[in-house]
Amino acid sequence: MTTTITRLPAGRTARLGLSRIANEVRAYFRQGDSVFFTFLFPVVMLTIFSTAFSNGSFGTDSAGNDVSAAAYYLPGMLAAGLLLSGLQNLAIDIAIERSDGTLKRLAGTPLPVVSYFIGKIGQVLVTGAAQAALLLIVAAVLFGVELPTEAGQWATFVWVFLLGVTTSAVLGIALSRVPRSGKSATSVILPITLVLQFISGVYLPFTQLPDWLQNVASVFPLKWMAQGMRSVFLPDTFESLEQGGSWDLAGVVLVTGLWLVVGLILCRITFRWIRKDS
Amino acid sequence: MINSDVAVSVRDLRKRYGKFVALDGVSFDIAHGETFALLGPNGAGKSTTIEILEGYRDRTSGETSVLGVDPGTGGLAWKARLGIVLQSSGESGNVTVREQLTHFAGIYPHPRDVDEVLAAVGLEQQHKTLMRKLSGGQRRRVDVALGIIGGPELLFLDEPTTGFDPEARRQFWGLIRELKNDGTTILLTTHYLDEAAALGDRAGIIAGGALIDIGTIDAIGGAEARVPVVRWLENGARREQRTAEPATFVARLVSDNGGREVFGLEVVRPSLEDIYLDLVSRFETGERDDSLAATHGVLNQQEATR
Incomplete structure (x- = not known):
């Protein structure tokens, strides 16, 4: 007979969180549809846009050189990757786990909820980073996009990425409560992310949208993530085209950070392992 | 009054879903080391009872104690002492049998050896197989393996052998007898009465949300x-x-x-x-x-x- 355990060892929340990350990443890459629709999707879109609009004119840098379609669309696709890897992936994934019994099984074990969250957010960090790296490689190697050389720009890239991907993941966990079943998850979540991408300057040039739509998009974090990415990858000549004529990195921190806090609060209030008494 | 000297104590347990009364005053005790079979037709209240004791559902009224803890407020240290085999599972299963068992073993403070558990449920051959590629009966064995990987003091088995062939069922009975010999307390629900007779020390029969008989297997009725x-x-x-x-x-x-x-x-x-x-x-x-x-x-x- 096992002896009665009154206390579990300290530090297990973090240890189990790391073990969850390894499990989640492995399972993610074995799931064919998630690899295509969230991992490779931005790469596919970048390839299509860069090829289709290769003769288009997107403006020039300070030296008067034309900016290629691939260079122009890269920041948007990076931002879209943050949204897909975090929000879309987790909202659908967790809704499915809730309805197929994964969460019910975990609820019956001594796994801390926080370890489960660490596993999900860690999975998004790892897959999101791999996705961004792939996008940069494809842009540079296949389409000859010149990547930034200044350390300061890369520093901006890193914090925009980390803030964006974390916010997106946390919002995904919060949104996973919305679909009533795993089957409906994709059809509930996909329209949300699709509309956000269209109004936030991922597929359509943001500056060409009417002012009122720009204002609506400014409420949501994707517009700011895309703006942060543009500040890294587009020449300074593009800054004046932005809303307010500036990259407004303070705004990126403020709005995205606000959504991060809102997401964390929503997770804390709404997350349940199972729908009790359903 | 709740009996705190036993593994499970249930007093006047009631559960209502809206106007539907699922449990209408059920009382029983399960002693430490005992195997108790809960029998009854579909919809009689077996799963509702077991899920309240596992902490999955809230009770409407009555008292319950599971290993000395109210399951409505049981924390992680309490869950570490339980093993739960749910009625069904449909996880996407993109991990292998061994990966899944190793991961779950890590969640418990005093887990059993993964290879030993693989052998006990007869899945040594399939240990590298992705869960989604297993047959129904093999998946069920993974469920059982995950239920016992933590070395539980109390094991809940909700219709554990559904989908087993006769040989697998006999093998499973052997496994349960070993757990009994090690002192594990077991709460079992099943539709196979021969299974209840082979494994149970006592049985309770539940119908229409009430316990209509309870006693040792050879005294029921x-x-x-x-x-x-x-x-x-x-x-x-x-x-x-x-x-x-x-x-x-x-x-x-x-x-x-x-x-x-x-x-x-x-x-x-x-x-x-x-x-x-x-x-x-x-x-x-x-x-x-x-x-x-x-x-x-x-x-x-x-x-x-x-």
Whole structure:
């Protein structure tokens, strides 16, 4: 007979969180549809846009050189990757786990909820980073996009990425409560992310949208993530085209950070392992 | 009053879903080291009971204690002492059997050895197989393996052998007997009465949200229900007689037959299944009679008021 355990060892929340990350990443890459629709999707879109609009004119840098379609669309696709890897992936994934019994099984074990969250957010960090790296490689190697050389720009890239991907993941966990079943998850979540991408300057040039739509998009974090990415990858000549004529990195921190806090609060209030008494 | 010296104590447990009464005052205890089988038709309240004890559902009223803890407020240290095999699972299964077991072993403070558990459930051959590629019966064995990987003090088994072939079921019984020998307390629900008889020390029969009988396996239904039945053929017709002295009865049959063999002779002791079916059908007819009586009562009252 096992002896009665009154206390579990300290530090297990973090240890189990790391073990969850390894499990989640492995399972993610074995799931064919998630690899295509969230991992490779931005790469596919970048390839299509860069090829289709290769003769288009997107403006020039300070030296008067034309900016290629691939260079122009890269920041948007990076931002879209943050949204897909975090929000879309987790909202659908967790809704499915809730309805197929994964969460019910975990609820019956001594796994801390926080370890489960660490596993999900860690999975998004790892897959999101791999996705961004792939996008940069494809842009540079296949389409000859010149990547930034200044350390300061890369520093901006890193914090925009980390803030964006974390916010997106946390919002995904919060949104996973919305679909009533795993089957409906994709059809509930996909329209949300699709509309956000269209109004936030991922597929359509943001500056060409009417002012009122720009204002609506400014409420949501994707517009700011895309703006942060543009500040890294587009020449300074593009800054004046932005809303307010500036990259407004303070705004990126403020709005995205606000959504991060809102997401964390929503997770804390709404997350349940199972729908009790359903 | 809750009994805190036992592994599981349930007093006057009630559960309502809106107007539907799923549990209508159920009480029982399970001693430490005991295997208790909870039997009953579909929708009788077995799973509701077990899920309240596992902490998955809230009770409407009554008292419950599981390993000395109220399951409604049980924390992680409490869960570490339980093993739960749910009725069904449909996880996407993009991990191998070994990966899944190793991961779950890590969640418990004193897990069992992964290879030992793989062998115990007979999945050594499939340890590198992705869960989604397993057959239904093999998946069920993974469920059982995940239920025992933490070395639980108390194991919940909700219809554990559904989808097993007869050989796998026998193998599973062996595994459960080993766990019993190690002192594990087990709460089992099953539709296979032979399984309940083979594994259970005691059984409770639940019907319509109430416990209609409870006792040791060989005492369920009372002495009356266990009286053997003698069956034989007489002029081509089936005859049967219940008697507490079957040998004497058969001897008389033979002598009545002029010392000749009696055809189609069998002496049958009612199995747990016979007794169970009898109890449940009597309960269900009883319920119908009650509702008829109630209707009559209303009619009579209406007549009287006229």
